[in-house]
Amino acid sequence: MGARVVHLINPKTDSLTTRPIYLNRALYSPLAGLLAVAACIPRDQYEVVLTDENIETIDFDLKADLVGISAMTSYVNRGYEIADAFRARGVPVVMGGVHPSFMAREALTHCDAVVVGEAELVMAKLLDDLRNGFMRGLYKSPTLHSMAGMAMPRYDLLKKNRYVNKTFVQTSRGCHTGCTFCAEPLMNGLKFRYRPVDEVIAEMEACGSRTISINDADFFGTPERPKEVMRAMKGRGFHWQAGVTSKLAEDDRMLELAAESGCTMLSIGFESINRETLKSVHKMVNQPDHFATLVEKIHSYGISVFGLFMFGFDGDDTSVFDETVKFNIKTGYDACAYSALTPYPGTLTWYEMKKAKRIVSYDWTMYDQGHVVFRPASMQPDELRLGLDGAYKGFYSAKSIASRFPLKGKRNRAQWMVYNLFMRKASKTENIESIAPATPEPELAPNPPILPIKREWRQAVLEAIEPEAAAFRQSAE
Structure with missing residues (x-):
């Protein structure tokens, strides 16, 4: 049996610094987080494939055992589209990054699991659950990483000729x-x-x-x-x-x-x-x-x-x-x-x-x-x-x-x-001709991975997320 395949994807960002403009290169690579995630995946057990949609197309037919998607707010909707497409093919999907960490319940409507905050201390548990067939829900470490002994990012996965800063x-x-x-x-x-x-x-x-x-x-x-x-x-x-x-x-x-x-x-x-x-x-x-x-x-x-x-x-x-x-x-x-x-x-x-x-x-x-x-x-x-x-x-x-x-x-x-x-x-090349059209409020509230320390700010967060938390507790009962 060959190594399992984990397909890590950065959805298209379409920002000033990630558009390939000169010599088919973008000014910055947005992949630092995914390279760190890849470092947490054992090489002797998994093959990691990395795709940055800013510079290449996604192979939706790739035979993967797991798809991991990292997204910030401006391109999370594209991340959700990608997640939906892979799940329709029967491939489990985990999401992480800033937006899924703050809007984990929203992200879970499009994926099987969400890594909230840092990935290093939860990746082993997530991969164990994947192997056992019940990877799901939220993965969040109760502590922050000490920053000591971190694995080397997988720079070998980076297409370095496509970025100025890489x-x-x-x-x-x-x-x-x-x-x-x-x-x-x-x-x-x-x-x-x-x-x-x-x-x-x-x-x-x-x-x-x-x-x-x-x-x-x-x-x-x-x-x-x-x-x-x-x-x-x-x-x-x-x-x-x-x-x-x-x-x-x-x-x-x-x-x-x-x-x-x-x-x-x-x-x-x-x-x-x-x-x-x-x-x-x-x-x-x-x-x-x-x-x-x-x-x-x-x-x-x-x-x-x-x-x-x-x-x-x-x-x-x-x-x-x-x-x-x-x-x-x-x-x-x-x-x-x-x-x-x-x-x-x-x-x-x-x-x-x-x-x-x-x-x-x-x-x-x-x-x-x-x-x-x-x-x-x-x-x-x-x-x-x-x-x-x-x-x-x-x-x-x-x-x-x-x-x-x-x-x-x-x-x-x-x-x-x-x-x-x-x-x-x-x-x-910016194609923004007007302000954003009005939309309804989201049904789910953001929940910061770390609550603010200042009392009035902390209270504002708790007031916003309490209705959702109460509804979640009621549904669980």
């Missing part, structure tokens, strides 16, 4: 910033959990690439830990980028070590240039009056800055788009991504907006940070959509690109051009 190494999980619009603290916790530094370096050395993206929510989350990692990276010939928050990016020793260890770009969630807006969503770590000097400081170390900004906060009116883009161009951001505020199910923003009856659409396909799915406080929904489109056109205009090109300093000019050309062309 190797994502995770050094920590969790984030203590606690932004109201973000799922990270409710998925992985408000406290950082760190992998042993020697294990991080071992993965970097074995991943098959010297160009690495560090896949942490905030690599500069605490003052000393990232310095330990960067000291260990020095002299190894890595070129790396990471997502960080702004506060510790102001630390000269942090930036000095980043440059010495091969950092080429830092992605920073600036979110807004308005201090009151940032306070309202608990992003107090950001100080807009420091943004310009911070960008200049990072540039002085030969590191590029990818700025992430969001529109649609309650304090945003129609002037926010031009003001932000003009600031970004004047300050010399190397690249920027703009998004519409999106109340992802289970986040604190979701509960606040739902209680205020401001969410208009519950069509998860529209939750792509490009469509507008809620009623903004200080502008019309179509003004938010058009302003977002205009921000991309303004920042990635030929004139802007020419004015921002790094003629001086040590920033990587080839990387700079790749990002600007990809983002310019990707934003031109």
Whole structure:
């Protein structure tokens, strides 16, 4: 009898960074989670097949013993279609990822089992149940993974020639910033959990690439830990980028070590240039009056800055788009991504907006940070959509690109051009002409894998999920 086959699938995302645009390549691989899941599957018992629908078609006739699908909110509906198609063929399906973790009861209407949160501590049980013929329901570990002794992601499954950024190494999980619009603290916790530094370096050395993206929510989350990692990276010939928050990016020793260890770009969630807006969503770590000097400081170390900004906060009116883009161009951001505020199910923003009856659409396909799915406080929904489109056109205009090109300093000019050309062309391929149409509310409520710590937020979550929980208890009786 041959090895059993597990078919892992990433449904089509159709985002700016996952569309194959130049040389049939996408800017990013969205497969880090599935590569980690594949590492938990014993090689001597299972053959793993990996499909990323962004770059290839799904073989629905593949003889698989199990199909595993990972999905975020914007492409979970496509994930459900894929799951339904395989189950119709008699193949059991398990789903995981952010959306199924928050909306597990919904996901179970399309699959046999859902992995809630981290997969590492439950995969053995799931595979045992599969072998015994009764894999079903929710699989959730009562504890979070210590991050020590994690299996090496299955980089051998990755079609590396189809992505610009393809190797994502995770050094920590969790984030203590606690932004109201973000799922990270409710998925992985408000406290950082760190992998042993020697294990991080071992993965970097074995991943098959010297160009690495560090896949942490905030690599500069605490003052000393990232310095330990960067000291260990020095002299190894890595070129790396990471997502960080702004506060510790102001630390000269942090930036000095980043440059010495091969950092080429830092992605920073600036979110807004308005201090009151940032306070309202608990992003107090950001100080807009420091943004310009911070960008200049990072540039002085030969590191590029990818700025992430969001529109649609309650304090945003129609002037926010031009003001932000003009600031970004004047300050010399190397690249920027703009998004519409999106109340992802289970986040604190979701509960606040739902209680205020401001969410208009519950069509998860529209939750792509490009469509507008809620009623903004200080502008019309179509003004938010058009302003977002205009921000991309303004920042990635030929004139802007020419004015921002790094003629001086040590920033990587080839990387700079790749990002600007990809983002310019990707934003031109967006086909979003209107706001999301209104839909009925979902029957099932989101249930965060980790409940909020703050009392009033925790109460809001419990109030939302209690009717569903009561109905579930009654049906069980």
